[in-house]
Ligand SMILES: [Zn+2]
């Protein structure tokens with residue numbers, strides 16, 4: 393897959409070593425092989441829809457030369473969802489600790505969760521976050537009226553407005569809730585976008601997206617750049633490059649990068665190329681490697 397398919401434009405070479413040199417991201421302390429790239433969004437078998445173990449995910453991250461990873465296992469409050477009540481937090485956190493012992497000399501490993509935001513469960517989410525400690529908590533909208541927005545069936549029988557308005561309303565509610573400092577895959581609604589609506593993209597939802605980005609920035613949160621949309625050949629990451637430019641113009645201070653890997657082979661996928669473009673745009677890619685690499 394070349395840069396055009398990645399939605400990276402003509403300026404990105406796609407070559408990892410060159411990208412890191414441009415970024416100045418090379419970590420001196422850890423040697424030339426390691427960069428400061430950090431995958432802040434990935435799922436292991438502690439999520440019901442993922443296939444690789446924590447160890448397999450860590451080994452893949454080491455092979456890709458990442459500085460660190462944050463696991464973001466699914467947490468859902470909707471009893472109809474497969475992730476509802478799935479994770480055993482105690483076992484998860486102790487298993488991450490075990491991986492730190494095993495891989496800690498090569499990889500910074502964080503334990504996080506990806507919470508599905510639904511306004512109707514906002515109080516449950518707040519209680520949960522008050523009583524559980526994670527390194528990072530990512531908030532994402534996956535379900536509208538208990539239906540997964542990443543499936544074609546979500547759109548069946550709906551006009552574009554009927555499909556989109558509740559999605560943007562829920563996303564705005566998430567931004568306004570102040571529950572999350574990290575906001576996941578903002579334009580996820582484009583995943584199975586029906587052809588009959590016309591092309592997806594910022595021009596279709598500039599109004600609600602602008603309001604949401606302003607609210608995210610005001611709340612002190614940052615958004616993630618999720619490369620799984622490139623894997624799905626959606627022409628760029630979640631959110632798309634135009635939205636990332638709008639975020640920067642509105643004063644967005646930085647982003648995290650996440651592969652949303654549910655498979656070890658997808659960890660850190662497309663990171664050097666995407667990070668290079670983000671840096672050229674003037675968006676700081678956050679990494680916790682600074683603590684390890686002064
Ligand atoms: Zn998600």
Ligand SMILES: [Zn+2]
Pocket residue numbers: 433434435464506652
């Ligand atoms: Zn995810």
